[in-house]
């Protein structure tokens with residue numbers, strides 16, 4: 115697609131869009147943005163609006179973003195109320211100055227208590243439940259990212275954006291990205 119690796123990674127710091135675009139509620143940063151060389155870390159807590167697993171009133175999730183350079187993010191997601199831990203990989207590779215290939219992958223920690231995922235799974239084998247969580251998880255993950263795609267394809271890069279409270283640590287993120295350019 116048309117886009118840039120820096121803008122895909124910027125999603126992790128763009129707190130405002132999590133509510134407005136993805137519909138998450140109660141978005142809270144759990145710690146300040148932490149950087150160490152090419153590594154960046156951010157931790158959030160939020161409520162997902164619709165649950166993939168049919169719970170009507172949203173699900174609380176904790177998210178830890180581990181960004182290594184501009185092309186590799188590993189996001190650890192803990193959905194404690196359902197006993198689900200997933201690991202989301204966001205892998206962006208530049209093709210040309212304004213084109214990227216974006217690959218997504220997901221791994222799921224073996225589910226120990228299927229009944230926590232859904233009461234109907236009380237007697238389901240753990241392996242089967244883990245598989246089910248993986249299938250629904252990647253669907254939800256792709257659906258989330260597809261909400262960003264039209265914006266990435268049409269946005270214009272503004273080097274000095276007018277930021278306001280609630281936008282997130284975008285300034286700190288932009289300073290961190292400077293190291294990747296000559």
Ligand SMILES: [Fe+2]
Nearest residue numbers: 125131136262
């Ligand atoms: Fe996004």
